Amino acid sequence: MNIGLFGGTFDPIHRGHLALAQAAASRYSLRQVLFVPANIPPHKQADPLTAFVHRYAMVSLATQDERGFVPSLLEAPESATNRVGTEGLVRPAKRSSTPNYSIDTVRRLKQSLKKSDRIFFLIGIDAFREIAQWRDARALLAECDFIVASRPGFSLRDVAESLPQELRPPSAVTRPFQKQPAKGDLVLPGVTLHLLEGVQQKASATIIRAAAAQSKPLAKWLDPRVADYIKKQGLYRRGTP
Numbered sequence: 277m278n279i280g281l282f283g284g285t286f287d288p289i290h291r292g293h294l295a296l297a298q299a300a301a302s303r304y305s306l307r308q309v310l311f312v313p314a315n316i317p318p319h320k321q322a323d324p325l326t327a328f329v330h331r332y333a334m335v336s337l338a339t340q341d342e343r344g345f346v347p348s349l350l351e352a353p354e355s356a357t358n359r360v361g362t363e364g365l366v367r368p369a370k371r372s373s374t375p376n377y378s379i380d381t382v383r384r385l386k387q388s389l390k391k392s393d394r395i396f397f398l399i400g401i402d403a404f405r406e407i408a409q410w411r412d413a414r415a416l417l418a419e420c421d422f423i424v425a426s427r428p429g430f431s432l433r434d435v436a437e438s439l440p441q442e443l444r445p446p447s448a449v450t451r452p453f454q455k456q457p458a459k460g461d462l463v464l465p466g467v468t469l470h471l472l473e474g475v476q477q478k479a480s481a482t483i484i485r486a487a488a489a490q491s492k493p494l495a496k497w498l499d500p501r502v503a504d505y506i507k508k509q510g511l512y513r514r515g516t517p
């Protein structure tokens with residue numbers, strides 16, 4: 277079975293995230309897409325973050341109608357899973373104060389899967405550009421296929437040059453791909469990337485938080501249930517991280 281793993285801060289989850297997951301699920305026959313809000317995202321530790329429980333609740337609301345979209349507690353703080361349990365499938369991250377590294381999450385997920393299951397790691401091209409800085413990036417790329425949602429303006433060369441040094445083809449090899457749009461599959465030793473085109477949602481969580489802080493309408497970016505949740509809980513008002 278093909279399983280998508282989609283990690284993020286989801287602060288809040290928006291139409292861009294859902295569009296990426298829908299496109300990936302249909303293109304690569306993903307039977308499940310696990311939406312994994314990070315308790316402590318390694319790359320955003322300096323930023324104020326909404327409590328995990330709210331971000332998880334919003335993910336649950338936004339994924340309700342899609343068969344196969346599953347909110348996941350894989351990167352939940354221990355305190356969030358003590359009381360409710362983990363429904364048998366996966367164990368949460370061990371300690372709550374350490375950042376959630378994707379390599380640990382993928383390996384933990386694999387323990388609960390069959391050998392024949394295949395994991396596809398879903399990611400936007402902006403985030404993928406930073407992949408070389410991720411913990412054990414090389415091991416992570418070897419553990420699963422990646423589906424990278426590309427955008428106009430990014431070339432195949434940009435994608436190849438984002439890889440960790442040891443996996444990156446020499447510059448002379450990638451130079452001819454400077455003008456070639458980031459699409460198709462890129463298969464190199466230790467890396468399989470599927471470049472997904474056509475995910476064109478302008479939504480961004482940063483813009484949504486700023487709009488919410490000014491009490492502007494959020495409906496165009498969000499599932500209505502998430503917009504309602506934000507309003508009822510008073511999230512993103514000025515002074516409430």
Ligand code: ATP
Pocket residue numbers: 283284285286287291292293296398399400401402403404425475477478479480481482483
């Ligand atoms: P922020 O604005 O707070 O940085 P974000 O909107 O980028 O947040 P994240 O939760 O950090 O959301 O993103 C999770 C994943 O979703 C990342 O891989 C990111 O590249 C991807 N992503 C974010 N916005 C979009 C979008 N509009 N379309 C496609 N993918 C997206």
